[in-house]
Amino acid sequence: MAIVSMKALLETGVHFGHRTRRWNPKMKPYIFTERNGIHILDLQQTIVLIEDAYNAIRDTVAAGGDVLFVGTKRQAQETVAREASRASQPYVNDRWLGGTLTNWRTIRQRINYLRELETRRDAGEFDLLKKTERLRIEREIEKLNLRLGGIRDLRDLPALMFVIDVSHEETAIREANTLKIPVIGVVDTNSDPDAIDYVIPSNDDAIRAIKLIVGKMADAALEGLASRKETLDVEVTDFNRYRYESFDGMEDAEDELLLGASTLAKLRESTSAAASEEDAADLDEEVAEVISEVEEKIRDEESE
Structure with missing residues (x-):
């Protein structure tokens, strides 16, 4: 169409x-x-x-x-x-x-100057000036906004x-x-x-x-x-998934380093074969206890 x-x-x-x-x-x-x-x-x-x-x-x-x-x-x-x-x-x-x-840097400086004038005006810095001076500044702000207001948010x-x-x-x-x-x-x-x-x-x-x-x-x-928004949303989702998977993989590697591949495999088999959530929780505690014991043993050896 x-x-x-x-x-x-x-x-x-x-x-x-x-x-x-x-x-x-x-x-x-x-x-x-x-x-x-x-x-x-x-x-x-x-x-x-x-x-x-x-x-x-x-x-x-x-x-x-x-x-x-x-x-x-x-x-x-x-x-x-x-x-x-x-x-x-x-x-x-x-x-x-x-x-x-072609002279964007200078134009960007004028935009920054406009922002500065507006910030100072809104903060009341010009309130104590003479009326004629305040009017002059207001006219300058209006003129700058007329010429530059449409590109004030243009960063490049x-x-x-x-x-x-x-x-x-x-x-x-x-x-x-x-x-x-x-x-x-x-x-x-x-x-x-x-x-x-x-x-x-x-x-x-x-x-x-x-x-x-x-x-x-x-x-x-x-x-x-x-x-653009849809693409960014997908990228954020993919990044979060990658970060989670990477973190999960790091935990597995640390467990294998402490327990050994065969011991960790047996514990995982026991966990997957658990008949209920309560059994699985018990096995998780068992894994944690074994890891804790191994870590304590390593610390003792290092202190000796």
Whole structure:
């Protein structure tokens, strides 16, 4: 079953490109036809390419990577913030700060500075300052949150970037290309797809079209998170089982060292042949007593 239906794409206007005079010839392979001076995108290709992008995001998140959602144009800002937050992924929906990726160390320092200001404010350290100074600090916190709030929990560079309107986000894409970070891009008929690793041919201006595609990419991230959690749960279970079996094996080895293989085998046979839990308990006590006697004998020999 397709990630998104043809009906949903048509209803949200994904197929509408720009006027023919504004087209980029590199988008010709993705154009189906022209109607009333407007290019119409080939939705059959869009369906397949959305699925490719969906799988890339799902697999990236499942492997432990982060996907950076980028949409700073007015039509995309609210949707990008909401859907990225829903999927627990970082996002940029205000102006892209030059060096966000290529100068990540400095950006990380600014994020730490934001956290420090918020901590000091919440602790009441600024309460005794003049009103004008407090307002200045509050405005600085608001500005930093506006620019960096979406990436404040990003600990390292993202493994993948998802962009709305590749023409509008040229700087972000250039930085990702420099660092070899794969890019998924919503590409309209007026844009250049060359710098994009996963092209999604689509209307990048209609709010409904943006909501549909960004929502599907967020769903992919959520599926990846669920897969990651399942994998971690299995690994923890396997580790606990290994730890228990290893500990059990160490106990057996210690018993054999103290009693000898033949004596231990006889005691085990007696235990397995016990007719009741009470008999088994008695045999366990017997084993413990024998081990205790042997240990005491060893200590006596060492003291001599």
